[in-house]
Amino acid sequence: MERLDEIPGIGPIAAAVVVAEIGLDMTRFPTSGHLVSWARFATGVKESAGKKKGKASTGHGNRYLARILGEAAVGAARTNTFLGERYRRIAKRRGKKKALVAVGRSILIIIWHLLADPDARYHDLGPDFYDTRIAGDHKKRNHIRQLEALGYTVTLTPAA
Numbered sequence: 001m002e003r004l005d006e007i008p009g010i011g012p013i014a015a016a017v018v019v020a021e022i023g024l025d026m027t028r029f030p031t032s033g034h035l036v037s038w039a040r041f042a043t044g045v046k047e048s049a050g051k052k053k054g055k056a057s058t059g060h061g062n063r064y065l066a067r068i069l070g071e072a073a074v075g076a077a078r079t080n081t082f083l084g085e086r087y088r089r090i091a092k093r094r095g096k097k098k099a100l101v102a103v104g105r106s107i108l109i110i111i112w113h114l115l116a117d118p119d120a121r122y123h124d125l126g127p128d129f130y131d132t133r134i135a136g137d138h139k140k141r142n143h144i145r146q147l148e149a150l151g152y153t154v155t156l157t158p159a160a
Helices: 012-022 032-038 063-077 082-094 096-116 129-133 136-149
Strands: 046-048 051-053
Touching: 012 063, 012 096, 032 096, 063 082, 063 096, 082 096, 082 129
Parallel strands: none
Antiparallel strands: 046 051
């Protein structure tokens, strides 16, 4: 539970609830995706003949686990960490509720990794992870493409 307490948004009480609901034996879940699916935090898309059915909700899962993960996601969203930045990036595009579910799912995956490997420790990737991961050439190409779409001719010269 001490290792779970290192995750942003998870406190001692939340860690105790998560352990009480999931347990410590992760051999039941071969991958983190199995745990996410068991907890009903994986969205389902029902589509037939190109038409989407329903609202792609996660379904009925463990309500106690869902509630504590939702509260942890709200807490993590207020931090200046990788999870906080993940919330802000998704909330811009998809809305606050979907962003909370996505961050809750990320927290659940982190929990699986911490409980499955006794030597694993939580290491925050930092709020600038997304910015530093995208290569400079990729960024440059995207900006040039956007300016050309606005009708500008772009010529790049390296700075001195």
